[in-house]
Amino acid sequence: MELFEQHSNRFDEFSLQAAGWTLDYSKNRLDHGSLEALLALADQTGIEELREALFSGAPVNNTEQRPALHTALRSDSTEPLHVDGEDIRPQIQSAQTRIREICDQVHGRQWLGYSGKPITDVINIGIGGSFLGPRVVIQSLDPYKQDNIKIHFIANIDPGDLLVTLNKLNPETSLFIVASKSFGTQETTCNALQCREWIIAKGTPETSLSKHFLAITANIPKAVEFGINPENILPMWDWVGGRYSLWSAIGLPIALGIGFDNFEQLLAGAREMDQHFQQAPLESNMPVIMGLLGVWYQNFWDARSHGLLCYSYYLRSFVDHIQQLDMESNGKSITRLGTSLDYRSGSVIWGGEGCNGQHAYHQLLHQGNQHTPVDFIVALLSPHSELQEQHRILVANAFSQSQALMSGKSSDLICAELAAQGLEPTQIEALLPHKIIPGNRPNNTLLTRTLDPHSLGSLLALYEHKVFVQSVVWGINPFDQWGVELGKQLSDTLGDRLQDPEAPADQDSSTNGLIRLYHSTLDS
Ligand code: F6P
Numbered sequence: 150m151e152l153f154e155q156h157s158n159r160f161d162e163f164s165l166q167a168a169g170w171t172l173d174y175s176k177n178r179l180d181h182g183s184l185e186a187l188l189a190l191a192d193q194t195g196i197e198e199l200r201e202a203l204f205s206g207a208p209v210n211n212t213e214q215r216p217a218l219h220t221a222l223r224s225d226s227t228e229p230l231h232v233d234g235e236d237i238r239p240q241i242q243s244a245q246t247r248i249r250e251i252c253d254q255v256h257g258r259q260w261l262g263y264s265g266k267p268i269t270d271v272i273n274i275g276i277g278g279s280f281l282g283p284r285v286v287i288q289s290l291d292p293y294k295q296d297n298i299k300i301h302f303i304a305n306i307d308p309g310d311l312l313v314t315l316n317k318l319n320p321e322t323s324l325f326i327v328a329s330k331s332f333g334t335q336e337t338t339c340n341a342l343q344c345r346e347w348i349i350a351k352g353t354p355e356t357s358l359s360k361h362f363l364a365i366t367a368n369i370p371k372a373v374e375f376g377i378n379p380e381n382i383l384p385m386w387d388w389v390g391g392r393y394s395l396w397s398a399i400g401l402p403i404a405l406g407i408g409f410d411n412f413e414q415l416l417a418g419a420r421e422m423d424q425h426f427q428q429a430p431l432e433s434n435m436p437v438i439m440g441l442l443g444v445w446y447q448n449f450w451d452a453r454s455h456g457l458l459c460y461s462y463y464l465r466s467f468v469d470h471i472q473q474l475d476m477e478s479n480g481k482s483i484t485r486l487g488t489s490l491d492y493r494s495g496s497v498i499w500g501g502e503g504c505n506g507q508h509a510y511h512q513l514l515h516q517g518n519q520h521t522p523v524d525f526i527v528a529l530l531s532p533h534s535e536l537q538e539q540h541r542i543l544v545a546n547a548f549s550q551s552q553a554l555m556s557g558k559s560s561d562l563i564c565a566e567l568a569a570q571g572l573e574p575t576q577i578e579a580l581l582p583h584k585i586i587p588g589n590r591p592n593n594t595l596l597t598r599t600l601d602p603h604s605l606g607s608l609l610a611l612y613e614h615k616v617f618v619q620s621v622v623w624g625i626n627p628f629d630q631w632g633v634e635l636g637k638q639l640s641d642t643l644g645d646r647l648q649d650p651e652a653p654a655d656q657d658s659s660t661n662g663l664i665r666l667y668h669s670t671l672d673s
Contacts, residue, residue: 150556150588152180167435168421168607173594176555177442177522178450187441188431194622196437203617204427206230206237206388210628211485217628218386219393219613220423223416223606232388240384244398247383251363251401252409255324256295263357264321272301272314273402274344275328276336277477278391279365280304281470282609283328286395286403286415289463289605292532293407300406303344306336311343320351320361327364328399330385332371335640341375365398390628392473393613411602418606426614436611439524439593440618446522446591447496456514456523457500460547461600464526468500471612478616478627485626494623500524504546514554515586522591525551526608528600547594557588 153159153175163175202209206216221230222241229236254260258267273283280302287300294300301314325344329337348361359378366372367385383398395403396416404412426436446452455475457468479495500506500523514521527547531540563584567577595611597604620627643660646652650668654661 153555165433165435165438167425167429168418168611169597169604170435170607170611171596172435172438173596174438174442176551177445177591177593178589179442179445183445184432184441187445188437190444191431191437191441191618191622194624196431196618196621199621200427200617204423206232209626210390211626212629212631213387215628216388217390217393218388219390219396220419222389222396223419223423223610225420232386237386237388240386244384248398248401248404248412249409252404255298255405256408258297260324260360262321262323262360263353266321267297268324269297269322270299270301270318270324271402271405272303272318272323272325272344273328274303274325274337274340275365275399276304276334277473278394279328279330279334279337279399281466281473282392282395283400283402285464285466285470285609286400286605287406288466289461289600290407290411290415290602291463293411293602295406295408298405300402302402303340304336306339311340315344315347320348320353323348323361325362326402327362327366327372327375327377328402329365330367330391330394332364332366332368332375335637338375345376363401365401392477395609407602414602415606418603418608419610420606421603422607422610422614426610436614437618439611439615440622442522442591442593443496443615443619444622446520447493450520450591452496452520452522454497454499454521456521457498458503458506458523458525458547458550459500460503460525460527460543462502463532463600465502467526468498470609472498474612475616477630477633479620479623479625480632481625481627484624486624490623490625492623494625495619503550504543507546507550511550514590515557520590523554523593525592525594527594527596528598528604529596530599532599532601551592551594553586553588554590554592555588557590558584558586560585 156162159175160173163177163179164171164173199209203217204220206218208214209217216232218230218232218237221237227238230238255268260268262268273280284302301317303311303314325341327337327341332338345358345362349355353361358376359381362377363381363383364372364375364377365383365385367387369379369382372382373379383401385394385397385399389397396419400412403415426434431437443455457471459465459467475498476495481494482490484490503525514523525547527544529544531537560581563581564577567580572580595608616627643664646656646664647667654664656664
């Protein structure tokens with residue numbers, strides 16, 4: 150609050166624009182001195198060199214010796230870009246052409262099921278980056294959806310996720326997309342097998358399965374082994390990480406859901422943010438400023454998490470996607486060189502839809518005894534112009550929550566209010582400590598005119614690059630995910646123990662106890 154009193158034009162000094170977004174970062178515990186120190190830290194840790202390495206296809210994923218070229222997927226450059234001696238531009242172009250062809254056939258009602266009826270429902274079977282990115286885009290751009298096509302997602306191995314969707318479908322007009330970079334993810338392969346059995350049980354001749362199944366994968370042999378027609382397999386590449394892959398053929402359900410032209414607009418928005426990230430000076434570079442603010446709170450103010458408050462119903466699953474993007478990238482404790490970090494790295498990402506959060510967790514934000522930095526994400530105009538007046542109230546709530554976090558409410562003001570309500574001094578004294586709102590709680594506001602394919606694309610790219618900036622400062626590799634392997638291995642073993650009641654109790658006491666309970670429940 151004091152910083153605002155010292156600088157009447159603080160908003161102008163601590164806000165910037167890029168790719169259709171305005172970042173107001175004036176409500177932070179930040180003055181020019183601390184900002185300069187953070188910028189110096191970014192410079193010292195080599196942000197410009199590593200940013201160049203990222204875009205140029207150097208093996209920035211050093212533990213897998215791979216590039217991370219999600220930016221190439223949305224580039225319009227015709228300059229050759231080599232990976233392992235091969236120019237990847239033609240591969241990217243050909244995958245996009247294939248996406249367009251499939252969209253033309255499905256939207257033109259020329260892709261027919263086994264009984265000769267056009268496709269009406271597309272079902273994406275995938276998890277993690279093969280699910281969260283496409284889902285957030287489909288949900289966020291619902292106002293742009295194609296009239297005659299519904300997009301569904303099956304991700305979890307919980308039969309409920311599978312059956313809730315299958316029960317909505319007509320097998321004659323359903324097109325399944327098996328989306329899996331490895332084609333080895335247990336949840337996805339189990340669900341894909343179930344969907345194949347389902348559609349055959351519903352009368353689809355096995356010889357017609359190619360009319361109802363596509364695959365998107367880097368593991369073509371396994372997709373062919375599953376029974377996917379090679380012509381119906383779209384490529385994924387090792388130089389694109391799963392959580393960065395919605396711009397690739399993993400985005401096929403997006404293009405089918407909102408149309409190829411809107412998918413291209415999504416790519417264009419991300420491209421504009423890429424260009425900003427590459428060209429803007431560090432002090433006016435949106436991903437750099439957002440990344441450094443995260444470092445500031447994580448490493449200098451003992452913050453433990455970072456909240457995303459999305460004041461848009463359509464952005465209701467944005468947090469889910471950013472959780473994987475951020476936490477699977479920066480949830481590491483080892484540097485790129487293999488040494489242990491002696492400082493904190495990736496933060497816990499949480500959040501949700503505003504105004505709903507105001508009636509759920511904002512109490513802690515306002516009066517908790519730990520400060521939790523948050524981003525308010527706001528579209529100024531509703532896609533429903535006829536209800537812009539109601540949307541104005543949504544925007545007012547976002548702005549007021551942001552102001553309340555910064556300004557708080559002083560004891561003098563509270564005492565005056567309670568006295569005006571007729572409370573006795575002793576009552577006021579007793580109630581006062583419970584009503585004080587401390588304020589000085591850091592928060593950013595990201596504003597755009599309206600949530601459309603272009604602004605969504607640039608928003609998603611903004612957070613991708615924010616994560617990258619933080620990985621550079623922390624000295625970690627954001628593009629591998631070795632930590633998820635153990636759980637997968639153990640689930641195979643414990644799956645066997647749960648399957649066989651006579652299996653040896655060869656696990657730890659807790660796990661043996663849990664397995665015993667499973668068997669006794671199954672038998673009861
Ligand atoms: O969570 C681990 C992970 O490998 C993610 O990185 C990935 O997005 C997800 O599983 C799905 O992997 P795949 O696309 O290979 O099925």
